[in-house]
Amino acid sequence: MNTSEPDPPTLVLVPCFSGAAWSPDQQRPFAPLPVRAPRLPDDLDDLERYADALAAEVADLGRYVLVGDSFGAAVAPALAVRQPPGLTGLVLSGGFASDPLTTVVSRAGSHLARWMPGALYRQVTLRVHARLLRSPYDGAPGAEVRWSLRASRRLFVEATGWSSYTARVRAARRADLRDRLGRVRVPTLVLTPSYDHLVGEAATAVLARGIPGARLVVLGYTGHLFRFTHPRRYAAAVCTFLDRAGVVSVRAAVP
Numbered sequence: 001m002n003t004s005e006p007d008p009p010t011l012v013l014v015p016c017f018s019g020a021a022w023s024p025d026q027q028r029p030f031a032p033l034p035v036r037a038p039r040l041p042d043d044l045d046d047l048e049r050y051a052d053a054l055a056a057e058v059a060d061l062g063r064y065v066l067v068g069d070s071f072g073a074a075v076a077p078a079l080a081v082r083q084p085p086g087l088t089g090l091v092l093s094g095g096f097a098s099d100p101l102t103t104v105v106s107r108a109g110s111h112l113a114r115w116m117p118g119a120l121y122r123q124v125t126l127r128v129h130a131r132l133l134r135s136p137y138d139g140a141p142g143a144e145v146r147w148s149l150r151a152s153r154r155l156f157v158e159a160t161g162w163s164s165y166t167a168r169v170r171a172a173r174r175a176d177l178r179d180r181l182g183r184v185r186v187p188t189l190v191l192t193p194s195y196d197h198l199v200g201e202a203a204t205a206v207l208a209r210g211i212p213g214a215r216l217v218v219l220g221y222t223g224h225l226f227r228f229t230h231p232r233r234y235a236a237a238v239c240t241f242l243d244r245a246g247v248v249s250v251r252a253a254v255p
Contacts, residue, residue, distance in 0.1 A: 008248045009063035009088045010034040011238075014054065014072030016094075016227070017168055020159035022069075025145075026227055029235035033250065036061075039159075040072070045167040047175040051078035058086065065089035065247060067238060069227045070199065071168060074100075074175055077207070080188075081180040089247040090184060090211075091238050093191040094224050096203040097177040097210060110169045113162075121162040126153045135195040135223020142221055143229040152225070181210030187245035188214040191237055193222040215241060 011033055013022040019040035027035050041053045054075055058064050063086050068076030073095020080090050101110055113125045130152035138147040156165070190208045192201075208216040217237055219226055227234050239250045 007063075008033055008250075009065050010036050010058075010061050012054075012058055012061070012064050012066050013037045014066060014068035014076045015040050016070035016072055017165075017172075018155050018159045019164060019168075020155060022227070026231045026234075029232045030239065033239075033248065036064075040075070040164075040168075042161065042164040043167050045170040045174075047074060047078050047171050047177075050075040050171065051082070054079050055082075055084060058084070061086055063088050065091065065242065067091040068093070068095060070094045070224065071172060073207075074172065074177070077177055077181065077184065077211070078175075080186065081177060081183040083183060083185055087186055089186050089242055089245065090188040091191060091241070092188070092207055093227065093234070094193065094196060094199050095190070095207055096172070096175070096199050097181060097206050098175055098203075099173045100199045100203050101173060110173065113169060114166050117162045121165070122157055125162075125165070126156045129153075129156065132198045133224050135193065135197070135225070137193075137195065137221050137223050138225060138229050140221070144232055145229050147225055147229045151228075178206060178210060181207065182212060184211045184214075187241075187247055189238065189241040189245075190214050190216045191234070191241075192216065192218050193224055193226045194218055194220045195222070196224045198224050215245075217241070 011030055021039040022037040027037055038057045044050055066076040073092035116125050130149045133152050188211045192204045208214050222230050242248050243250045
């Protein structure tokens with residue numbers, strides 16, 4: 001993609017539940033826009049404390065866009081509702097404003113995880129979590145990056161300790177931004193996959209309806225892990241929105 005703007009805002013890529021920073025392959029499609037990709041702090045069990053940490057991360061930036069994915073798309077609006085100086089745009093993918101766990105399996109799994117450290121966490125909790133994340137499109141021919149249950153589990157094994165996992169579960173289940181979404185005052189994209197078993201349409205609708213002027217875009221033939229499986233399509237959707245919203249002048253290289 002090309003940008004004619006001499007000093008464009010920095011895209012701050014807020015990670016998913018794993019806490020792992022966005023990989024270089026996921027950052028690359030946003031070039032030449034400036035990008036910052038922090039990881040989530042460990043062991044915090046309150047969404048506002050994650051927002052505090054994110055605020056510290058962007059404190060030196062004059063202009064920035066928060067791009068939050070999954071759990072990061074709950075952390076990002078938690079900061080955005082504070083109307084911080086410098087925030088010029090908001091992108092939320094697979095996000096939520098209140099407890100996203102609506103199925104018996106996901107709620108039971110989140111409860112049992114508290115009592116399953118060590119090998120039980122790695123062999124049981126993370127296998128269940130990987131199944132909740134999967135979609136029919138993760139390993140399909142249309143995926144830019146083939147993704148598997150093993151890849152999801154490996155991501156968490158490498159990036160997410162049991163204490164951080166259970167703390168983030170508590171933060172997600174206690175979260176409730178619904179009454180404050182109207183305070184967001186920047187152009188907002190709610191980007192959603194066409195299949196999401198973990199965070200469903202109801203959660204997406206709350207964000208899209210609650211944030212003034214939010215634009216809802218569904219990325220067809222993708223699942224909850226579309227940042228991982230379709231990084232170029234994901235980036236193209238984000239940059240097309242930012243361009244049309246007048247946040248930054250860009251031309252996406254991927255249609």
